[in-house]
Amino acid sequence: MPRASADARPVALTGMMAAGKSTVAAHLGRLLRRPVVSTDAEVERRAGKPIARIFAEEGEPAFRALEREVLAGLAGPAVVDLGGGAFCDAETQARLLETATVVFLDVSAAEAARRLGGGEGRPLAKRWEELLAARLPLYRRAHHTLRVDGLAAEAVARRIAELLAAAPSAGSSASEVEREAGGAGEDSP
Numbered sequence: 001m002p003r004a005s006a007d008a009r010p011v012a013l014t015g016m017m018a019a020g021k022s023t024v025a026a027h028l029g030r031l032l033r034r035p036v037v038s039t040d041a042e043v044e045r046r047a048g049k050p051i052a053r054i055f056a057e058e059g060e061p062a063f064r065a066l067e068r069e070v071l072a073g074l075a076g077p078a079v080v081d082l083g084g085g086a087f088c089d090a091e092t093q094a095r096l097l098e099t100a101t102v103v104f105l106d107v108s109a110a111e112a113a114r115r116l117g118g119g120e121g122r123p124l125a126k127r128w129e130e131l132l133a134a135r136l137p138l139y140r141r142a143h144h145t146l147r148v149d150g151l152a153a154e155a156v157a158r159r160i161a162e163l164l165a166a167a168p169s170a171g172s173s174a175s176e177v178e179r180e181a182g183g184a185g186e187d188s189p
C-alpha cells in the first residue's frame with residue numbers, strides 16, 4: 001500500500017493519562033494549522049455520554065470498541081489526540097505506525113499524579129502505575145518519544161513541530177527524542 005506523504009500524514013499523540021495529549025494537541029494543531037481530532041471526545045459524542053458513564057454503564061470493552069471504530073475512520077493531516085489506551089490495541093497500533101507519525105508523551109508517575117488530582121472523569125486513573133507497566137513496551141513502539149516532565153504544554157508542542165520539521169518521514173524509521181527533567185540527556189534539535 002502506498003504510504004501517505006509526510007505532510008498529509010496525521011500526527012498522533014499517545015501516552016498515559018495526564019501525559020498532556022489533549023492539551024498539547026490543541027497547541028500543536030494551532031502551531032501546524034491542522035485540525036485536531038480527539039478520540040475521547042469523538043467516542044463521547046457517538047455514545048452521547050461522558051467516558052466515565054460509558055465505562056460504568058457499558059463497560060470498558062464497549063468503550064474500546066467505539067474507540068477502534070473512531071480510529072478506523074481517521075483520515076487527513078490531523079493532529080490526533082489519542083485516548084491513553086488506544087495505541088495499545090494491536091490493530092490500531094499497526095495502522096497508526098504505518099499511516100501516521102506517532103509521538104509518545106512520556107510523563108513520570110509523580111508528575112502525572114500531580115496533574116490527575118482525584119482522577120475525576122478518568123475511570124482508570126487509580127490503575128495508572130499498573131497500566132504504565134503493561135503499556136510501556138507498546139508506547140515505546142511510537143516513532144518518537146518525548147519526556148515531558150518540566151516542559152510546559154506549549155513547549156512540548158513546539159518540540160514536536162521541530163521534530164516533524166527535522167524528520168518529516170519519521171513514519172518510515174523509528175527515531176527518539178528525549179528530554180530528561182532538568183535538561184540532561186537532551187537529544188532534540
Ligand SMILES: Nc1ncnc2c1ncn2[C@@H]1O[C@H](COP(=O)(O)OP(=O)(O)OP(=O)(O)O)[C@@H](O)[C@H]1O
Pocket residue numbers: 015016017018019020021022023024040083084115116122148151152153154156
Ligand atoms: N506540560 C504540562 N505541564 C503541566 N500541566 C500540564 C501539561 N500538560 C497538561 N497538563 C495538565 O495536566 C492535566 C491532564 O492533561 P491532559 O488532559 O491534556 O492529559 P491527557 O494525556 O489528554 O490525559 P487522558 O489520557 O486522561 O485524556 C490537565 O489539567 C492539563 O492542564
Ligand SMILES: O=C(O)C1=C[C@@H](O)[C@@H](O)[C@H](O)C1
Pocket residue numbers: 016017040051082083084085086121122123124
Ligand atoms: O489510559 C486509558 O486507558 C484512558 C485514557 C483516557 O484518554 C480515556 O481514553 C479513558 O479514560 C481511558
Ligand SMILES: [Mg+2]
Pocket residue numbers: 021022023040081
Ligand atoms: Mg486527553
